[in-house]
Amino acid sequence: MSRTTDILVVGSGMAGLAAAIVARSQGKRVALLSRGCGSLNIGSGCVDVLGYIDGRAVAGNPLDALDALPPRHPYRLVGREGVETALGLLREVCARRDAPLNAAATGNRRVPTILGTLKPTWLTLPSFQAERLETAETVLVAGIRGLKDSHPALVTAQLRRYPHPARIRWHETHLENPMPGAHRNLSPLDIARLVETAEGAAWLISGLHKALRATPADLVLLPPVCGLCGTTWKGLAAAVPVPLVEMAALPPGVGGLRLYTALLEELRSLGVDMIENARAVAAECDGGSCRALVAETACGSRRFEARAFVMATGGFMGGGFQSSPGEAREAVFGLPVLQADGAPLPQRPEDWSDKDIFGSHAFASAGVMVNADMQPLRADGAPALNNVFFAGRSVGGYDFAAEKSGNGVAVATAWRAALSACAQC
């Protein structure tokens, strides 16, 4: 296949989807090439912007804290205004597609997880409005029988250790198993899908009413089972007398699927061409520009031509980087994967990680060095390619796990990379 598109976006995680939407909205013909469905659709769907800097929690609006980051951090390259615009566009799309995202007035939300930790995040769906815990005195943590990883006693025991909600009186309850004959352990997704049906919604509502009669509370914390679309959530929230707050869960985390579905619907309605199950493995370059990518598919190698390329292929986990002892390279163009300060990764692979699991790992912030247009850079600082732009985890200089900045950086860099790609064609 050799039909040329304007912009080829590679990757179907948050960065790839966001870049394709931005580029298509600029009127360009866009194709999205993907191998696998990324990790957005299995995650919590919380859009972390910045939770921690050097291990210290960010207070207030995280956008106000971006200037404290090092100058090569992707947020500094995009700039505060750019980050705000990008997040604003994401919110617009998601609101239109029945998956509205909003932020708390005072700062990061601390969303309880199903393991009883608090996860700082910025934009969430309305079901994760954890600030409601601040005014609650009695909280009922609901588990569901048959649901795996559902242990209300673990959640309350863990949450009691945090100073902030310490005055809360915690109670636990278990809702009945809604699918008792199932051959498998239920996941939150199984129950969320069930709750999309009338019988499923009735089961949840009556179960919560019954639990609240037995144990009156100001708020119910429950796994992310409140359906898949915003309308279902609204119906549930209106049918239960106290606020409901969902906990972030292990994959499949349901919240991410709600966002993923919204973004895919937008892509469809905009008319982005989707090429699934194709893994980009090589590039055809001509001097400083790329003509085509070569992808491995079930039916052999295929070429995909475009005028500009946005690479949102992920890092070590996503397949965007390939590593061998003493070296890591970006998988398609063979660009060097460098540490946050621009230095190569250490010779010995054991030095790529820190002994402390929560420490600062070289591998975690290593990536492709880019300029403010998201163009990959050569060692001398000049762009390596003029029509290729990187976004998301493949960009170096940040540690999304330690900072809690994954989806925020993905959206911000995708927006910038897509606009830069549009300027090329």
Add this chain to the structure above:
Amino acid sequence: MSIHHPTPDACIACTACVVNCPVARATPNYLGPRLVGPAYERFRLLGLGEEASLHYCSNCKNCDISCPHGVQVSAINMTARAEYCLAHKPALRDWVLGHGELLARLLRPLPAGLKNFGMLNPLTRRALDRIGISARAPMPAFAPERFRDRLAKTYQGMQPRKVALFPGCFIDIYDPGTGFDLVWALNRAGYEVIIPKEFSCCGLPMIANGFRKDAEKNAKRNLRALQRMRAEGIPVISSCPSCVLMHNQDVPEFFPELVRDGRPQVLDAQAFLLDCVERGELSLTPENEVAERIIYHAPCHLRAQGGGLPGYELLRLLPGLRVDNADAGCCGISGSYGFKKEKYDVAMTVGAPLFDKVRRSGADLSCSECGTCRIQLVHGANRPSLHPVSLLRRVLEKRA
């Protein structure tokens, strides 16, 4: 028979396949692709028996499409089924569903009217239902004459180029009309269509029903012709996405020893037509105003090929047609899966979002490359359904 096992090691248990598996969504009785596939493979390799819900896998390949790590989940499941069926003889029903082409060959002397009366009357349907072929499932009717036999008698004009067509059982036995629509388009682009005599069922229904040995036999026959075509420089195409995927991906995966001299290459016929358009061999100037609204359904086995949606692209190039992509997932039928009595409801639940989308679309007809997807679309959404090449002909052919 030594069975090659695809490796499960790249699986990190991320659950992407679980989220995207249409069967796991439809029934909690299926453990899901991650657990039945890569996770259970470890027990299988230790000789610890089979997971009870393996039979639920429909081989639709949405697990493979969604896996971020390149695990061939469906191949693991189909390999497990092959081994299970070596130890436990599959039911007569599964043999029947896996050997549609052989059955058609046996019934060939009978006129189509008699065959269809014989197969489709309520009494036979009840008898078939008793062996496990659902009486509620839509059964396709035999065509009066096999496509390849009719094509052999058809004058195609003097064409400067040749292309070999792998017709696939559906077109060959049930739907020659679609085959002739494709031949019409290829003749118009300057290609004479030939069908090498060795071409037989690609083997996918055999794999899906546990008859690995039979699939291997067919693969050998087909490979002989594919190698000859390659030697003669004649491209081979198929308009059936499942056949294309079987030849290109599954045959090398399941029978690596058969393809040591090179992997078979069967091209998607719609992608081939698009290339004809690009090379200037095929003009898309319309002869007829066909102001129809069409809703397109992408077969899962087409999405799994990694070449995008060439049939949809072709439709969008046709002036006058208004084509929307339903993009509502699997139709549920998965070849022979939805015909099975105990799977019929699962298949209909899987297809429900698609049927709903088609019904609400306001489209006059639906369109899809896969023959059994079209049967299921007609059955579930109550609208006629055509192959993209048939629409192409409707728009481009000068009517007398």
